[in-house]
Amino acid sequence: MAVMTYRDALNQALREELRRDARVFLMGEEVGVYQGAYKVSKGLLQEFGEKRVIDTPITEEGFAGVGVGAAMMGLRPIIEMMTWNFSLLAMDQIINGAAKMRYMSGGQFTMPIVVRGPGGAAHQLAAQHSQSIESWYAHVPGLKVVAPATAYDAKGLLKSAIRDDDPVIFFEGETLYGSKGEVPDEEYLIPIGVTDIKREGSDVTIVAWSKMVTVALKAADMLAADGISCEVVDPRTLRPLDDAPILNSVRKTNRCVILEEGWPFAGIGAQIAYQIQQQAFGDLDAPVTRVTGADVPMPYAKNLEHMAMPTPSRLVAAVREVLYLD
């Protein structure tokens, strides 16, 4: 078992799948000569050549559309968005093209495309480049949405995404790329749509995904010092949502806090809270509570940016509230 960065785990996944299947290719801004804006595609141009690792102009809608067409013709494109903020330009191709093609063609076409890149805020990238928009894509029937938190999950899920015959929206994290984790030496896959328990506990259920899992685990450590046992549940796939482990956890702890980097209104957490109250109402001893990003465009000022982000201490306060401790 090797310890490697989230970035290298993704790189391995890409490399293994490019080797495994000649129909797979990678396309996006700076993926080739520059080796990727975040070095995820390092070394791939050298190994697989210009036909399979393709640098594009700054034309998100254009290369997303090329990806959709290639997938319709039987190739298996991986489209890199330098960040998910830029995908707003490509939304018509993704939502009206990729998500609906199988349906509108009566099943004549499959859509084995992966669109991937970092989501969420990093540091002082301001309002236009700090957005967590996974709920926008998870809203759309026809798309699968994946948001892994660890190197292990990232590699296993990316390989499954590339082999999937439906469009998969793959959210990475700019601040996760450098995080390290254990990754098996042998090949493995993690199926799409399987929730993972990141930490077992008995007093409260915390649901978090992508880089919010890190925040949740930090808060769980802080709370453990006060004798509070947190269960951290990571759905990993946001659509289709594997809610059974979440519900089982809530049935055990009787309370739940959902942590989400994005905005609160119509967020993923709103959907999860709905499912919990619908299916585990009689097990709740407190209202399901959410900790989210502030309902404002992300401020540029460092102090304000910090205040707009979900932090371990805000999560600790929410947990104490559902435990009726303060």
Next chain:
Amino acid sequence: MASRVVMPKLSDTMEEGRILRWLKKEGDPVETGQALAEVETDKATVEMEAYTNGIIRKLVTLEGQFAKIGQLIAIVGTADEDISALLPVDGAAHATAPQHAEPAAPRPVRASAPVPANPTPAAVAAERGRGLKASPLALRMAAEGRVDLNALRGSGPQGRIIKRDIEAALAQAAAPPAARPAIAQRSRSLAMQAARDEAPESQAVELSPVRRTIAKRLVQSKGPVPHFYLTIEVAMDRVWDAYKALRDQKSSISINDIIVKATALALRQHPDINASFAGDHITQYSGVHIGMAVALDDGLITPVLRDADLKPLEEISEEARTLAERARARKLQPNEYTGATFSISNLGMMGIEEFSAIINPPEAAILAVGAIRKVPVVEDGALAIGYRMKATLSVDHRVADGASGARFLQTLQRFLEHPLLMA
């Protein structure tokens, strides 16, 4: 569409039942097949099942009250429909008091629109719910643990009753009241004195359903059924030896089990005793099903050992013990205490030498078994100690005569005096 829930017929002879405990409360959802109430019938305490799905809108018969078969005891419907048409006009008249109310007087003609005597369930719920806040989990735990939310103060925000409040209430209910025994001890003599001073010369003890049934059915028996009695003495020496040998082998087979087996085998040979008088004919039964009288605190019941002639002693012993335990716990199901073709009442273990039992209709006979006594007997012209038991057969003369009863007793005697014949 709301539907009426009526007192069901839970035993063959039941005419009314007492609601011991409602297992659902007003506002609870209920599904077909779920237990709705514990009902005490004339025979046993049984769980009554729901026959419809819906919400319990109204519990008409209160716990502890009787209702006749077919009488409205509850209403099940949807959460908000109007059930006033199904509700009794006068709530109190519906639960029959134990002493049986007189027929209601003719109702006066209503001059104006009816005013419901009881508040509607919605109004009750609103009244109860005013100011009461509880988490869904607390509500569920309270319902399961029968905790009265109105008696609790919630420790959550705005007085919300939460899990820990219910847990505290449950813990308190489970804890023994520490201070009370001492006080009770000190004041007991005073209390007894006061009780003596105030005690009336007599007191009315309410008839339990079991006691009522016994009263009714035995009058039905002793009146119309012409009884006659035959007593025989049986040498029980060999049975006694066999019993001791079995006991030494850690077997739990009792003398009574051996008597049951011998009786069943004798009945197999005398179908004229294993019978019923049926008006214009006599029914002889193909199966031998022995009812064994089991004493309860307030009466007795006769659970049935089916096909006792066919079962090995071990099985009779095991089944008799289970049935007796279930009878004392009032857990017998109707099929476990009906269908006997002959009964045995054994008071031997209580030192009764001999007695006559009253036939349990429609059976044709009952065997009253007395104690096994050590008595002086003459054997080969010399005095010896023998084990003797007297058994008295009560017979319905409409079914059988003295001679046939006597022949049955001879067969029984032969089995008991030569127990190896039973093997």
